[in-house]
Amino acid sequence: MGERRLNLHDQNDLTGFLRELVQIPSPSTREDPVAQRIVAEMTRLGFEDVHIDRMGSVVGRVGPGHGPVLMLNGHMDTVEVSAPECWDHPPYGAEIRDGTLFGIGACDMKGGLAAMIYGVKLLIDSGADLAGDIVVACVVQEEPSEGLGTRALIEDEGIRPDWVVLAEPTNLDVARGHRGRLEMRLTADGRAAHAACPDLGDNAIYTAARLVFGLELLSGQLGTDDFLGPGSLSVTAISSRACSRNAVPDQCEVIIDRRLTLGENEAKAIAEVQRVITREGVQARVEVTEYETTSYTGTTRRTRQCYPAWVIAEDHPLVAAAVQAVRTQLKVRPQVTRWSFSTEGAYTAGSARIPTVGFGPGEPNVAHTANEHVRLADVHSAAEVYAQLASILLGER
Numbered sequence: 573m574g575e576r577r578l579n580l581h582d583q584n585d586l587t588g589f590l591r592e593l594v595q596i597p598s599p600s601t602r603e604d605p606v607a608q609r610i611v612a613e614m615t616r617l618g619f620e621d622v623h624i625d626r627m628g629s630v631v632g633r634v635g636p637g638h639g640p641v642l643m644l645n646g647h648m649d650t651v652e653v654s655a656p657e658c659w660d661h662p663p664y665g666a667e668i669r670d671g672t673l674f675g676i677g678a679c680d681m682k683g684g685l686a687a688m689i690y691g692v693k694l695l696i697d698s699g700a701d702l703a704g705d706i707v708v709a710c711v712v713q714e715e716p717s718e719g720l721g722t723r724a725l726i727e728d729e730g731i732r733p734d735w736v737v738l739a740e741p742t743n744l745d746v747a748r749g750h751r752g753r754l755e756m757r758l759t760a761d762g763r764a765a766h767a768a769c770p771d772l773g774d775n776a777i778y779t780a781a782r783l784v785f786g787l788e789l790l791s792g793q794l795g796t797d798d799f800l801g802p803g804s805l806s807v808t809a810i811s812s813r814a815c816s817r818n819a820v821p822d823q824c825e826v827i828i829d830r831r832l833t834l835g836e837n838e839a840k841a842i843a844e845v846q847r848v849i850t851r852e853g854v855q856a857r858v859e860v861t862e863y864e865t866t867s868y869t870g871t872t873r874r875t876r877q878c879y880p881a882w883v884i885a886e887d888h889p890l891v892a893a894a895v896q897a898v899r900t901q902l903k904v905r906p907q908v909t910r911w912s913f914s915t916e917g918a919y920t921a922g923s924a925r926i927p928t929v930g931f932g933p934g935e936p937n938v939a940h941t942a943n944e945h946v947r948l949a950d951v952h953s954a955a956e957v958y959a960q961l962a963s964i965l966l967g968e969r
């Protein structure tokens with residue numbers, strides 16, 4: 573299979589498109605304007621069936637309409653700008669310095685989004701006669717609830733991918749898994765009393781404090797996996813309830829972020845916390861939290877905040893194809909690695925069991941930081957690798 577190359581004109585168009593994507597704010601649930609821009613670009617480039625689904629995700633397709641389906645998947649939403657004063661470049665400026673584009677979402681993951689769309693453009697322009705379809709999916713609300721958007725595409729829209737390639741940043745390496753994520757709420761119960769007479773009450777904050785110590789101990793005793801590493805547990809928020817600041821609180825909530833390694837699941841994680849409660853002999857309960865959201869289209873969804881870990885075998889044909897595509901295009905052997913964070917793969921691989929790999933431009937540790945950036949040469953290379961990978965998987969007749 574020959575190399576795929578963007579010409580200078582396409583490179584400039586891809587850069588311009590990426591700059592626009594970064595300049596259009598798209599925090600989770602407010603992806604509408606960026607979705608419209610992507611629809612326009614896909615339509616202009618010759619994608620078929622370009623549309624927005626009920627959740628607000630954009631889908632476009634190329635191919636014969638039958639045969640195996642490759643889904644190129646990315647998310648349109650970004651996190652919010654939390655500390656603008658920490659940025660040396662305006663977060664929505666999309667400034668370019670020495671071939672690097674700065675802005676929120678540049679790395680996570682508008683660089684990957686733009687690259688996958690232009691990778692498919694390469695195939696459209698070359699008149700590639702594919703034996704199956706490429707579906708490009710630009711999904712909503714990945715940041716708060718990874719997999720939510722893709723689940724809707726597969727379970728409601730009836731898209732049936734045989735392979736999924738996630739364009740989240742890998743620094744042009746190949747990712748073949750990540751730990752899962754579980755959010756739990758631990759609620760300690762107490763008894764209210766006037767703070768002037770605390771002996772008449774039972775302070776829920778004191779109960780929660782004992783449990784928090786137990787959780788800190790637990791965090792050092794979690795399961796581990798050779799490839800994904802150990803699971804982890806972090807207490808990330810505490811809040812209490814009382815009728816005034818002169819009252820003993822009758823309830824205290826602790827939020828726990830739990831990263832699940834391979835072999836760990838929701839039942840195991842809940843049971844571990846339950847044992848802490850039992851050991852302390854206190855009144856408390858633990859449950860998985862729910863994420864409820866209304867997307868910009870008005871569709872409301874409720875999701876339990878449980879996202880499984882996943883790994884695809886290193887010798888799986890999809891991993892081999894991704895490695896081959898990188899070698900053909902970049903003349904280097906990519907590292908086959910894992911992500912430290914969670915992605916739509918929690919659903920596609922973890923729940924739906926669809927073979928999934930990750931490949932994208934941008935350094936993973938730059939995501940969610942001030943001065944987020946991506947090298948434009950890497951965005952261009954990623955587009956070429958997506959085209960190559962699609963050719964390998966779908967064959968050209």
Ligand SMILES: [Zn+2]
Nearest residue numbers: 647680681740
């Ligand atoms: Zn991301």
